[in-house]
Amino acid sequence: MEEHRDDIGSRMGMWIFIFTEILLFGGLFLVYAIFRAKYSAEFHSAAYELNTFLGAFNTVILLISSMTVAMSITAVQKGDKKLALILLGITILMALTFLVNKYFEWGHKVHMGIYPGSDLLKQFEQGELMFFGLYYFMTGLHVFHIIVGMIILLVVMYKVNSGTINADKFVLLENGGLYWHLVDLIWIFLFPLLYLIT
């Protein structure tokens, strides 16, 4: 039987998957809201420990990477394979940069003794404890999504290169891009909720 092809259906499937991801983080945002309401003063003081510059820098990186992935779709639509590959490459590079920044951010905090279960943290107020718990949990889950997104983009890149994704058939690239935008979007919410509440 010939391969059944339905681009609208594929895109619909991806959107529904994105709903589930948003609800997954939605549960966390709910928990955040509850504890923020309960411990607003402690959240305020604990947020001073976060490096707003690095956070802002990572936001810019993700925004640019969302742009490049969107541009790569246009490039494929126009049949410019080389440009599409370059743009996807830049996106993945951006994602790597994000991870490196995150590594230094976390490394610095762990070095100072601020991590769940540490002796130093046990002397903190309960609300501050909760803030750092949420910080590690939310950014950790987000980093996991970044890594998954990078793998998806690598697969897509491979398929653009082999010609499976081309100007006639690019729904896979679109779906990969949608996933990347989701990863970006979640960060857009994480950044102010964690870094900018000082």
Add this chain to the structure above:
Amino acid sequence: MENESKQLNYLEDTQGRKGIWAWILSTDHKRIGILYLISIAVFFVVGGLLGGLMRAELIAPGETIMDPQTYNGIFTVHGIIMIFLVVIPGLGAVFGNFFLPIMIGAKDVMFPKLNLFSWWIYIVGAVLAICSQFAGDGAPDTGWTFYAPYSTESGTNVIFAVFAAFVLGFSSILTGLNFIVTIHRMRAPGMSWFRMPLFPWSLYATAWIQVLATPIVGITLLMIVAERLFQIGFFDPNLGGDPILYQHLFWIYSHPAVYIMILPAMGVITEIIPTFCKKAVFGYKAIALSSLAIAGVGYFVWGHHMYTSGMSGTARWFFSFLTFIVAIPSAIKVFNWVSTMYKGSIDVRTPFLYALSFIFLFMIGGLTGLVLGSLASDVHVHDTAFVVAHFHYIIFGGMGFAFFAGIHYWYPKMFGIMYNEGKANIAWMIIFVGFNVLYFPLFVIGMQGMPRRYFDYLPEFQTGHVISSIGALILLVGIFMMIWNLFRARKNGTIAEANPWGGVTLEWQLQSPPTLYNFDEIPTITGDPYNYK
């Protein structure tokens, strides 16, 4: 549509794969349905036997055949297996996979590879669940609800079990996603929404719950893992957390999850009743839309599990009110089934017997649900055997009996052979009697104050427990007889005709068993799905 000369059916057409590979690598929705059928049947038997062990322990006060810790492990494992491995995938994964594409006139689901992938994830989850029983520090003893703070402190192997539930949730999400897109995009030409049969309608409503509710429990279970591994105290008051928050998050998923269990069951019953009454279903649109109503309102009733765990009065009456509201669409369905029978030309066959007993048991389960849904009476029977009886009437009497009805209804279509109907009817009788003898006494002793999940009890509850345990024995005999009868039909069953019951939905117009791609030519739909002349 059926050709004179039979074509190769899906059981014969292995697409060039050999032996077991023809099954576990096949993306054919019918083979995947059978894979789920076998996996679920195995876990159902295991879970049932564990339940039998619990009943054996409870036959007399004090220690009878096992120590308390073993008992705690067994009721937890019974719950995890039955809920996450049997009833949540249950009807949707077996009959949904097999018949959804056929009933809407499609050759397969929208994403066949994803479909196979979700079965594989299911198996990974199942393996994890089994590992949790043996690996590490003993079987989890938290109950299937994993309530914090005990689940974050218990020395047993909770992480494995919680992670298994997380993985199984992922499988459920992918199945739901697949069904939604399939129903939106792959209905045969002419099949408008209101010409779609009602089993697909119920799967559609279910799929939305699977997609929108499951992620919440996913993240909640991850928080349990984080609390155990990294001491992030979301639910631990010593670390600033809140154990009641866990209950909220858990029930935000797990209450809608009971509609994941029951909605496809209602869909199966809605297919069976018109076929055996030879009459178009009464109130087609009301049944279709009530599925969506149940899915929608069912989202906002989770608080009724928590009346006694600390909530404001306003929240409690609100949840109670919505609980009563959600009973209405369920009642609409019952009225419609009964009205369909009115003046129908009723043919009492095995699937119809199961469908009738479904209505009976579902009514008992549903009405006792209202006793639990109203604030004052719930406080009296909360966490007693009454609750156990209620949800077994709904889940086993509802979903379980609908599953038995479905397998007897579609068996000739799935395998092309007919089982011995006389023996099937006897098995039905034994199961029906055994079920009621098992669970009805629990209502009574629950009212009198027998707590659930207790290993020991006061002597005055013994009569009820003994009757209940006898019922368990009868039920097990009936179930094994039913399974044996179906299994044996492979050897000595008669060849089934394409349409043994005189059904009118699309699956009955195909040969039995169907060919690999179901339809040679996609049919064009010109009328209502239940068009009996």
